[in-house]
Amino acid sequence: MTEPTPEQIEKLAIAFERFTRRFKVAEAAAVMQNALNALDIQALLFIDDHPECNLGDVARHLQVALTTMSSSADRLVRRDMIERHRPEANRRSVALTITNKGSQAVAGYVDGYRASCKAMLQALDPVDQTEFLRLTQQISEYDD
Amino acid sequence: MTEPTPEQIEKLAIAFERFTRRFKVAEAAAVMQNALNALDIQALLFIDDHPECNLGDVARHLQVALTTMSSSADRLVRRDMIERHRPEANRRSVALTITNKGSQAVAGYVDGYRASCKAMLQALDPVDQTEFLRLTQQISEYDD
DNA sequence: AGACATACTACGAAGTTCGTAATATTCAAT
């Protein structure tokens, strides 16, 4: 692994700052659409991916206090996005599952995210598209 | 300008999700360090880039209500990160300038951001580094 | 059964956002 030059890092920082703005805008739009805040959306995405997970799991993943997650769950339940229920196996915990309405919200968010990804790829010609994809994957798999 | 395939989009979405997490963590760390919230940090970055700017400029750029920006400026002034003063040219407005302490906070944030960029580039060999940089710049310049 | 750990909820304090209204200043006519 060779050290990237400061100039390269600088250029990447500028470019990255610019194209991640697109994603922030997309996320903000998703927030507006369902009147959910950023935390609640992230929680919903996690619950969608981890059915029957409990509050502690989500709080740990999102690095917020347990009570904060409890409030978030309250809001999501109130909006019919998720359901709480006590599993017989361990009745101290709550199992969180997504509802149809919650799934739709997730789908909406994911669509927005994909649209941003698509817009990025469309800036490139086909050869560069596959090249960019390869490099991006390599970076995402490289765990320091 | 060819349509990317759904598979490509899907793969990019997954990879992108993963490597942007690094930036979120870096930003969260910056927030912790100075006990500033995300809005205040973004405001500080803008003020650093636009000395003598006024509240409206910042509010418009960050897409928040003017009153929200006023509160943010209160907090930044209270923490000695910026200074407000009334320019003689137009005494209705306030000119915002960064202080030494504010500059240090910006430098800390920028360092964190660059470190993330560097970590990304280090996942690639030198040839791919320049290639990735080229593609990233091309995307950031497209449709702006 | 008792002691302790686990998983969550209730409540309240502190902080953030933003709408409404008020203030100060500038500009443009009259």
Add this chain to the structure above:
DNA sequence: ATTGAATATTACGAACTTCGTAGTATGTCT
């Protein structure tokens, strides 16, 4: 020079979010 409208910000308060403390219910271990 004065009035009126436009501009730029601040004061205030309502609604909401986060999180710490304390409490409840359940599980585990001896």
